[in-house]
Amino acid sequence: MHLPDGFIDAPTAVATAGGSLVVVAYAMRRAGRLMGERTVPLLGVTAAFIFAAQMLNFPVAAGTSGHFVGAAFAAVVLGPWAAIVVMTVVVAVQAVGMADGGITALGANVLNMGVVAVLAGYLVHRALRRILPHSATGYLTSVGVAAWASVVISAALTSVELAVSGTVPLHLALPAMASVHAVIGLGEAVITITVLATVLASRPDLVRSGPLAGRIPGSRPHAHGTPGDDMAVREATDPTDDATGRPAGDATGDATTTRRRPWGFLAVALAIAVTLAVVVSPFASRAPDGLESVAEAQGFAQAGTGGWNLSPVADYRLPGISDSGLATALAGAAGTIALFAIVLLLGRSLSGRRTRVVAPPAGALHPLGGHEHTDHRHAGHSHAGHTHSTEVPEDREPHHSHTGAP
């Protein structure tokens, strides 16, 4: 998804660079106000982690693979503003250090993979957190859908930029990019869910938009008081509801009612998503043109035009329905429902074992807990942090990676 030099024209490059500059400057101010320069090293650590994690390819289907992007993960863990800064740093270093993505296209790449990917992931995550039941499954579902949406939306934006530049027409670029990344996004969702479930199990204090965020007064480390006070509040309430593995904070207020009827909220969410898909998807692929019409004229349309017919609902239309607008809408709806079911099942199967929210280690460092007077606490308590948290040994493989062995 890294655009090289020459793929977009000058007006697009200038416009995207201007947009990115404004948002990133704002994000730096917001993130800087929250953290102070003292926790900058930990943002550097996170950026380096994302950089390294992007080198791990995951399989998509026999032969092909995608790689982890991490924008939604960063948004959930760091909050949107710090995440934008971190992703911008990653994209910029890839452009300058590895010649991966062009210098003149840097603004567009930052907009796609830094700004929009993070904001889309974060907004989807927050919106679903409101709609979905406040359970571990609901939380991880919101994270998974956010990761998927983040990848697909930034791919769609990339194709819009290519189209505006006159490089590839939109009616070809958008379906191709969106369908490929709709599949790759599933891998992103799986990995993001897995990582967040694991991190929440061992270091929930690192996750800014965790299952507890906003549920307990003062539970945001930066809002009131120090991270230590926050821990005290968490421990004062019942630590965990053992039966469901749900965090205790959820048992307050309206959450009690949402627990009783999670399917109602799911149905509302699904209805919104399907409506969107039905309304939006007919715009995605208009009448065939260009290569497709050439292909039909030449009689090799059946052979698969661009090699992009990966999805079972090829070309976003269902077979056997002649009205193309209706068919596209139905295909969009079917795809959305299928996606929803997949992510829900994934969230459920992954959450069962892992999201027992344990009491976080006292005084653990949070990248956004940057109050001046907490620094001596960091130094004092992080030792305790190491004894309490589930340590991942440095010198051997983590215990869960044996699941990969046949």
Next chain:
Amino acid sequence: MTGTHHFLTDQRIGASPIHRLDPRAKIVGFLTLTVVGVSTPATEVWAFALYYALLLFLVGLSRLPLAFVVRRAALVLPVVAVVAVFMPFFHGGGGRTFHVLGGVEVTEAGLMLLSNVLLKAALGALSAIVLGLTTSFGELIVGLDGLRVPRIFTLIVSFMYRYSFVFTEESRRMHRAMESRNYRGRWLWDAKVIGHMVSALFLRSYHRGERVYVAMISRGYDGTMPAASPPGIHSAEVVFVVCLTLALGAIRTGAAL
């Protein structure tokens, strides 16, 4: 993405007048080269020939082995080429049409688009590579600082740079361990294993970062790093930037006429 480990070496390769230039001058110079090159219409093939000649001249001036530069470029450009090759078929456009490979039509406009994309992508990648080979990453940071890039940004970049070697090595070790246990993911649902690896990578990275951070605080880190001062703008820097800009300006003006 593709090339995993052959990037961002901290050593400059070789030594030359170009290597010794102030990083600010080099950043400005190579950025100008890329921007001017990308803004040139692809129809002016001779202009691109001159840009490449200029780049070649700079490579010669910095006494870089050409094969080395080309090998670096070969890590990035094939990916671009694979994407670009499909573009003429999608583009439609006007002009004469050609028939290639069993009746697929390609228009002149489509081929022009292909050459445009390839010429510019290669020019941008090559100038970034030459800049990277003649300037160490530390000098780049100092140069960006000198060009008034926000301090918080350069600080994060410099920390990221230092850690990225450690974590990349870590992820390679995990990958090797996984392969030596005969893991072969084929389908999407196998991605969960990669998810566990990413989790472990994150937790280890963060633990390490915290340990280092606490060590830094206990040694008096107060949010600022002692900044090296760049060599300074002398006559060599002025000559480099002015000559490069004049040459580029002449070519670009010629292309516009």
